[in-house]
Amino acid sequence: MNREWPGNENGTNAATRQAGLLFNRLLRPNSDVAIDFHTGTTGLECSDFIIGNRQLPEVGTIIDLYPIRQVWDTPAYPGILHNAFTDVGIPSICPEVGAARILDATLIAPFVEGTMNVLKHYGVVAGSVGRTSVDANVFIGDNAFPVIASHGGFIEHLVRLNERVSAGQTVVIQRNSFGEVVAEYASAVHGEVGAIRSDASSEPGNVLMFILFKSTPAGSDGNYPE
Numbered sequence: 432m433n434r435e436w437p438g439n440e441n442g443t444n445a446a447t448r449q450a451g452l453l454f455n456r457l458l459r460p461n462s463d464v465a466i467d468f469h470t471g472t473t474g475l476e477c478s479d480f481i482i483g484n485r486q487l488p489e490v491g492t493i494i495d496l497y498p499i500r501q502v503w504d505t506p507a508y509p510g511i512l513h514n515a516f517t518d519v520g521i522p523s524i525c526p527e528v529g530a531a532r533i534l535d536a537t538l539i540a541p542f543v544e545g546t547m548n549v550l551k552h553y554g555v556v557a558g559s560v561g562r563t564s565v566d567a568n569v570f571i572g573d574n575a576f577p578v579i580a581s582h583g584g585f586i587e588h589l590v591r592l593n594e595r596v597s598a599g600q601t602v603v604i605q606r607n608s609f610g611e612v613v614a615e616y617a618s619a620v621h622g623e624v625g626a627i628r629s630d631a632s633s634e635p636g637n638v639l640m641f642i643l644f645k646s647t648p649a650g651s652d653g654n655y656p657e
């Protein structure tokens with residue numbers, strides 16, 4: 432369903448009809464601000480990060496109220512729920528709270544703190560704002576470089592989540608069942624590891640790592656390197 436928002440009540444598949452009903456009749460008419468909590472996905476663990484479009488001033492304000500370490504500043508792409516909200520003028524973000532299918536208390540806490548900050552910012556609850564993104568030394572990227580497996584085999588990560596990497600740095604080694612190296616993968620960008628494959632093996636085509644990076648580094652002339 433999270434590729435179907437805002438959906439179509441008269442669409443040709445069940446997911447888009449359900450999305451359309453929810454969006455038109457429940458979510459949109461009742462929301463001033465929307466936060467769509469996510470986690471990573473099966474086999475792909477992610478850092479504490481928020482996806483949102485900082486070109487929208489109110490979205491930037493909300494993001495900065497979270498004491499988390501990474502922000503992916505992007506308009507995202509059509510079909511995603513927080514994108515459907517911003518398309519109709521409702522500020523919205525998508526926090527990604529670490530790995531899928533586990534409760535990671537150390538990652539949940541800063542998102543609770545940030546969400547309480549948002550509620551205080553809008554006067555829903557009383558109190559002063561606590562720690563924010565500045566306190567977490569947040570890294571803001573506007574693009575994510577995917578490291579994609581070209582071979583099958585066991586994978587060994589040479590870097591960890593949130594680690595800084597450089598362009599050209601080898602980040603993953605892949606071996607066959609005999610221990611022979613079948614592939615080495617390098618980052619093409621300077622950035623920070625935002626997501627990392629948690630399964631021990633991979634077939635060709637899987638994402639092994641996402642590296643969050645800035646496509647317009649401070650001080651550049653604004654040309655996109657890719």
Ligand SMILES: [Zn+2]
Pocket residue numbers: 469470471525527
């Ligand atoms: Zn997500």
